[in-house]
Amino acid sequence: MIQVSDGRARAFAAATVGEAVALEFHRIYDLADSLWGVPAYRFQILSDGARAGTISLRIGLTDLVVRFAGQLGFVVDPPFRGRGFAEQATRLLLPLASAHGLQPLWLTCNPANVASRRTPERLGAVYVETVALPEEYNIYAQGEREKCLFRLDLANST
Ligand SMILES: CC(C)(COP(=O)(O)OP(=O)(O)OC[C@H]1O[C@@H](n2cnc3c(N)ncnc32)[C@H](O)[C@@H]1OP(=O)(O)O)[C@@H](O)C(=O)NCCC(=O)NCCS
Numbered sequence: 001m002i003q004v005s006d007g008r009a010r011a012f013a014a015a016t017v018g019e020a021v022a023l024e025f026h027r028i029y030d031l032a033d034s035l036w037g038v039p040a041y042r043f044q045i046l047s048d049g050a051r052a053g054t055i056s057l058r059i060g061l062t063d064l065v066v067r068f069a070g071q072l073g074f075v076v077d078p079p080f081r082g083r084g085f086a087e088q089a090t091r092l093l094l095p096l097a098s099a100h101g102l103q104p105l106w107l108t109c110n111p112a113n114v115a116s117r118r119t120p121e122r123l124g125a126v127y128v129e130t131v132a133l134p135e136e137y138n139i140y141a142q143g144e145r146e147k148c149l150f151r152l153d154l155a156n157s158t
Contacts, residue, residue: 002099002100004028004030004039004040004041004059004100005028006025006028008099009025009028009041009043009096010025012025012095012096012099013025013043016092016093017092018088018089018091018092019088020047020083020085020088021045021046021047021052021085021088021089021092022045022046022092023043023044023045023046023055023089023092023093024043024044024046025041025043026042026043026044026054027041027042028040028041028042029041029042029056034058035138036058036060036062036064036065036069037060037062037064037065038058038059038060038062038065039058039059039060040056040057040058040059041056041057041059041096042054042055042056043055043056043057043089043093045074045076045080045085045089047080047085051077052076052077052079052080052085053074053075053076053077053080053085053086053089054074054075055072055073055074055075055086055089055090055093056072056073056074057071057072057093057096057097057100057102058070058071058072058073059071059100059102064137065106066106067106067108067131067147067149068108068131068133068134068137068147069108069137070106070107070108070109070147071097071102071105071106071107072090072093072097072105072107074086074089074090074119081115084122086115086116086119087118087119087122087123090119090123091123094154097154098154102154103153103154103155104151104152104153104154105125105151105152105154106149106150106151106152107119107120107123107125107149107150107151107152108131108147108148108149108150109147109148109150110144110146110147110148111130111146111147111148117148120150120152121150123152124152125150125151125152126150126151126152126153127148127149127150128149128150128151129148129149130146130147130148130149131146131147131149132145132146133145133146133147
């Protein structure tokens, strides 16, 4: 299994160009500056060379990551929404997740966030359950109370 490393991510992103989007390595969050308590990669999502959003891969199996934050985080910038870029960027990231042994990959979304929920569904992920957020998780203070948990089997992802 590979270790989280800059060089690996840069090489991976340089080779990661899909039909509508490409990934560009942005940075690594190591344990000292990770919001999730595990190392993470962040990539820019590019559309025709322009920044269209970001996607992060969190390398860890803690409860916080697996059940609440998810191993994946994505934002598509408003002008680029409506073209399924989050799904496409996720597909480009799956080989890196596999290389880290993240099988299955755990994704979460806010129950009210339809666009976010559609992304795991479009990827073929299986809805597992809706979990209550613990009060100590920082987004609880922002008013969030639940997450929908999805399991994406990388061996079977289409
Ligand atoms: C979630 C997000 C990344 C999805 O962006 P995207 O890839 O451009 O997604 P799309 O706009 O193409 O929408 C995907 C699906 O959701 C549907 N959808 C989008 N907005 C919707 C809305 N407000 N109501 C109902 N359906 C909606 C689309 O019709 C599409 O459906 P389809 O799969 O049946 O075609 C983007 O909305 C975003 O950045 N939101 C803010 C940040 C966020 O919530 N991130 C997720 C947390 S991890």
